[in-house]
Amino acid sequence: MSAGRPKDFDENVVLDRAVDIFWRQGYEATSLEQLLETMKIGKGSMYHNFGNKRDVFKLALNRFMHNFSSWFSAEISAAKDPIEFIRKFFLTIPKQEINDHQKGCFLGNTVAELACIDPGLEKLAVEHLTNMEQTFYRYIKEAQANGKLKSKEDAKLLARHLINLWNGLNITRRMYKNPKDLMPLVTLQLHVLQ
Template structure:
């Protein structure tokens, strides 16, 4: 006998939960807050997410990463010079508004917050951040082959540097640094992309 049919779109409710996790982080988010944001009851929640809050969080990380990575890959693929896209993304972080100031990098936050107590979530976050590194590496490799970069440094090392900086600038932004200071930091860190 089939259970009750779902009357909600799982992708939509995961996106709503992501907003709560971004604002409050995993540990500080209660089940009641998630249910209220998602607009579903407990029964529907546990039917869709049998692993509870942890499963929802992991699905949230995956969905967030898929959307972000997809947009970044598409933007790089459609640009005459993918390195310009990468630079623009970093400058956008520096210029970000106050609403995003304390959110930081969702995947980086997950990796740091849960690394000691939740191996499966840590592994998911690390894999998803690794995907970001691969995107950076591929863009660098392509730009080097096209003569758009002077540097002959290893593309994998540059990709790792950019991924590390991606996490780092989000943390530095939380220190209350001004957009001017953050732009200068971006300038310095992106000298490797010349």
């Protein structure tokens, strides 16, 4: 039996391309033709290697979150002051490129778009956001215990506040594209991390 044609593409590169179009346009607005054109593969290759459009979206979402989580975990673990790292992380968001402002948050976009359309994909995005919340919680709790964070607010509430800030900021930055308009809002919201 023949082994079939060898792959002439790197799956990770192809999935990164899928991340880009799904992030920019969303799941529903991305046609199969646009997806294939962006991924630079044929329909047969897509179905054989990744499955259908929904499967590609799920793989793209997981790849995006794996890459982001790996980066974030490495950076926060290496930080001398994890709470200061979190502050700086949020303060960089208003300074991002204008194209990033328009894209918003891939996870938040997915939750908003697919809440009533595809509960399975919505749940996957929520799980990734919840994992991020848990990371915030762990470092907030630790900082409170060792006196590096003065706030006596419940660590879980503070972690949820940061997720809310993340989601809200990714909408608000579509309204106010100038970092000078966004920075005071972010700074105000981060007062809870004093």
